Amino acid sequence: MGRTLLTGNEAVARGAYEAGVTYAAAYPGTPSTEIMENIAMYKGDILAEWAPNEKVALECVIGASLAGARVMATMKMVGVNVAADPLFCAAYAGVNGGLVLVSADDPGLHSSQNEQDNRYYAKFAKIAMVEPSDSQEAKDMVLAALEISEEYDMPVLFRMTTRVCHGKSLVETSERRQVEPKPYVKNLQKYDLIPAVSRKLRVGLEEKLKQLEEFSNNTNLNFIEWKDKRIGVISSGVAYQYAREVFGDQASYLKLGFTNPLPLDKIKAFAKEVGTLYVVEELEPFIEEQIKAAGIACLGKEKIPNIGELAPAIVAKALRGEKRSTIDYDQASIPNRPPTLCAGCPHRGFFYELSKLKNIMVTGDIGCYGLGGSDPLNAKDTSYDMGASISMGYGAQRVFERSSSNLRTISTIGDSTFFHTGINSLLHVIYNGGKTITCILDNRITGMTGHQENPGSGFTLQGVPTKIVDIGELVRVLGINHVRTVNPLKLNEVREAFTWALELDEASVIITRWPCVLKKLSSDDRKEFGDYLGKCAVAEEVCIGCKMCIKTGCPALRFNKEIKKVKIDETQCAGCEVCLQVCPVKAIRKVGE
């Protein structure tokens, strides 16, 4: 078929289609999200689903593999932490239909809370791993990984990074191969991981890894490009592209596409032939440590940083002492451009009121609402991993109580994040008699990652209308006696809810319910929320320049220093009326309704 320009994520989706995958599941997370969104487009051929979290996604996929299908799970790297439990089991049990787990790492932390190098998961869980370095490889390696998975009876970790996921390059596509599902065979000695069984499987796993090392030495996923032998470069993933860019024909390359287990014989043979041996890796010295442990001399992290994203310039400077000339100018004076809550974002009203409360610790969570912790709202004390707002808030509250502190904790969590792992944490609060205040910010969609459906939004990934989880009902059934749902754009409703909750001596839940301003409203949404009407405008003669409205952090509002008045950009204003409620002199009015 033809050549097209695809992102790595699109290419993986294409690869899944071509390789005969029939079931796939994921939880969104940058930079992995578009893989499953693209798989979802192959509607008749692949059942693609959003799971509430990564553990569930991987378990669904494992079940589907046992039932005989070729399957794929995709997630961002921290998602693998959530899915680690089933992953380690799957390593022991192996597969029936081929199973690929895509981990999309984020060197440079473009949109993540840490910079973990998930290649260590392959070694830790003792499973095979492939690492594509561009879109063509991303597509081709899906088939290769599924075949390895079936041949060696184990899940395969498919490790990508931001630049591979979101970089576009040319891809030669082909037709889909129809792969008949394998028959399911009940086999307790394989799938019933009780200690007696796992002890045996553990032995078998080591055996498989030995065979895989042999495979690794022979597969052309690990290939040598002989050029100038004075320098040898061993590299994988996008780092290979950078090394290739920097050294051109002035080095020979051992390009590793299959990186667990490493092809140590091939590496030894390569090392023997070259002068200086460099290992060029992004993030941790995963390959380098193993090469050094095998007694092969090489240079790597002595020169190349393990922090942050790699780039050709970094490699060139570290290994060749080259520095490109750049334009010299004063950069310090450029104001930064941090992301902000959008104009009309329903989180704004909630955080505006939250920011006014005293004697509270706000345990935050991950999502757009995390921006409620930035200037000028500043209503956040913590942000760790998904779901942590509720449990961390609970733990802190317990200590405040025991030390007679009058601090109260308020947890803020988005709808998708609540479904992800917040429910478990709330269960802990209820079970242990906590009295934290949990605010579930239900903007009717998974916002931060670009509007994915979730269990509360009414549709599946492939657009099938489905049950809508009623968050209020859910938390009541769990055991929360005090539940209030408010419109976060109505500041008095939010304020009253806080007063109410702070007076209670039991756990409470406040649900803010209003759709994301960027959401494509469903017909149900439209019925419930209607459309925003009109825009807000400042009557200049009334404005006293007090900047109260500016404290809402709305990007449509601008303070003009010369005339000391606020102006609202009508192209940006969504007419949410939060600023209007804040203005002490009623200078802001609704126009065009």
Add this chain to the structure above:
Amino acid sequence: MPDVKNILLVGVGGQGTILVGKILSNGLMSAGFDVKMSEVHGMAQRGGSVSNQVRYGKKVFSPIIDKGQADILVSFETMEALRWLEYLSPKGKAVVNDYRIPSAPILTGKSDYPEGILAVIKSKVATTVIKAAEIAQNIGNPRTMNIVLFGALVRGMELTDIEWEKVIAGIVKAGTAEINIEAFRAGMKAGEI
């Protein structure tokens, strides 16, 4: 890699840099070049600074452009041109949209929008300043601002041999081909200076 050319598009989330990157890379591909493109999604969408990097030539390895390496920097917003200027080669060209989008610290009055940016850039590299918003407005659709800038880019990179109008028509939303092509032509013209 002297035969590889580097185009850096920068702006603010929502300004349409991604569409321009798509048109550009598709056209370059149809002209027989190896093409790689890189963009970062995620947090950047929420009004942050965004970049789109396109590299093309006979064979391209790295998908990203290094500091000092871009042959052309096309900035959809004025201040962003300054932020990304270190990526431009001292021998490169800057195409800067004379169009300001104040960022959060400016909106709240904590910082001021820097003055004299265009003069600074002009003093450092060959620079074309474009009033793309005005041009798009005159054509009759302010949303074609990105395509105006694309026209200036094509002129700046002397990529005029590619059948861009066909590429544009194949990519933009149905019914908007004509006005986008008009914007493209206007941008080419504005980029001549």
